[in-house]
Amino acid sequence: MNTPIPVIHYGLGPIGQAIGRTVAEEPRLVSVGAVDIDPHLQHHKLHEICDAELPELPIVGSLADVKAPEGAVVLQATVSRLSQARDQLMEAIARGYNVVSTCEELVWPWDDQPDLARELDEAARKGGVTLLGVGVNPGMVMDTLPALVARITSGVDAVYVARYVDVLERRIPLQEKMGLTKDPAWVQERLDRGQIGHVGLGASLQMLAAGLGWSLDVISIESEPIVATETLESGLGFIEPGLCKGIRQKAIGYIAGVPRITLELIMEAGVAGGGRDETIIDGDQALHMHLTGVHGDKATAALIVNQALHVQQMPPGLQTMLSAPLLPRRGQE
């Protein structure tokens, strides 16, 4: 076996901990550093926080306090917003580290934040390192995977992707973000202000459009609470009828007035029919993909770790899951 790839854990909240547990099971990676800005976490060791067989590394407050070789891979699991991730990414680049990140807005920043994307791309290329944002959503089931499946048919008229998530199977902070047990009007107000809900459905829409070679004229994104009609038990207590049991988001991309891509994200307590991912591609062939078993947090941790195995071999710069090959060309490994 080759020498394991050194990785630095950056961000040790619930997702960072799940990444830690996944790294512990992956012999091709070795943890060499752990960072979190939360001073409370800095009293603990990496293996304690993750409850996993990992090296006994102190959790430090900054990348500057980590000793790792150039080319090490930072596993960033800190923030959803690219503006907040920027300084951490620039510091990683300056230290010669590659980055695989859960930052939702890094997955496809080219349409919403092109200046920031270009800045990071140029810095990474100059530094000879690669940045890659990935997650289950955005990053895989509603964009990369449908874009690959769409290559199977010609004459694509429309693409419909729906992801159904049972939030009862997910961590409590996510159940809070989905407004569980709250008054629907309260939830709608915060959805409208962008204070709760899922980050990244618009990014998935734009990423999928790019993968299809389409330029969308108009994008609409709507979010609404899903109201319970019977009492449900959740990680936040009972959800009485009339209260919020989840959130439905719908993003539609139009070309010349015609809806061409529709993404629907249904995240609710006790989703009817069970959690699943549906992709319908309406082209010369009518393709229908039905995928079950994708668990959001576990899947994001797995994608981060699996891409960490490959990021050193990708061409430098800001890559996306559309530009990142699954493997390097033979002879180029």
Place this chain on the structure above:
Amino acid sequence: MNTPIPVIHYGLGPIGQAIGRTVAEEPRLVSVGAVDIDPHLQHHKLHEICDAELPELPIVGSLADVKAPEGAVVLQATVSRLSQARDQLMEAIARGYNVVSTCEELVWPWDDQPDLARELDEAARKGGVTLLGVGVNPGMVMDTLPALVARITSGVDAVYVARYVDVLERRIPLQEKMGLTKDPAWVQERLDRGQIGHVGLGASLQMLAAGLGWSLDVISIESEPIVATETLESGLGFIEPGLCKGIRQKAIGYIAGVPRITLELIMEAGVAGGGRDETIIDGDQALHMHLTGVHGDKATAALIVNQALHVQQMPPGLQTMLSAPLLPRRGQE
């Protein structure tokens, strides 16, 4: 819109004709040449043979008789065996053309024919052009797509992929290749000699293993006729009970004695449950993908045409669907 990409049709049998019809519907491509070694086809024009709105191009006997700009994309649909495709590929490289090919053995030649693969890779890199083999199978549903889906989970123990094809929906030559209406013993004998059956299940197995980062110790591939139990009507006449109604192929890849990848290809007249692709990934998450609507010939034509849109932007050399990104990196288009 940008200038359309010039393409050269090489091989105008049933698949080549399907590719022609697909190119006719794709405004981003323009046909500039047509080649087939069959003298009978050379009496016809491209648009006649394909029965499609294509330029009225003569079908010539050799690439040497085509006038096309450097960088044009050859759509090769001639042979299944790489040894037979080699000279055509080398000539395309010598003329500065990129190639997207249906040649099954080009899809993943790195394990079975590494010397030939390296020769083509070096020649293509030297010539600054890209070669890519693709098809629905091998090339997509039993290798590339499962390899991408497997990135969603960690701890993959085993992968099972099954493709069910109703050959009654497919062209007659394929029904012949599947031994329809023949005596099962006659079919088994020819299967054992490799004279009939599907080419490329072993390539899919090796390609998927590479995508998973696995080295297989042992590979077993078995093929057997499927015997009709009731009378069926086929493109080759009635299939009486006791005669062959299709072929089942099974490829298993082992690591340390443990079966880790199982691929099953069931191609029969009137497949029970309908044509479909099933992928089961047994890891920390239990993923199950069910895909319907993939029509082998149409899908291969679509994949060739869709990849022809991107092959000029891939790094030169012999690429595979695992090394070929869906899109170039932004700023590199």
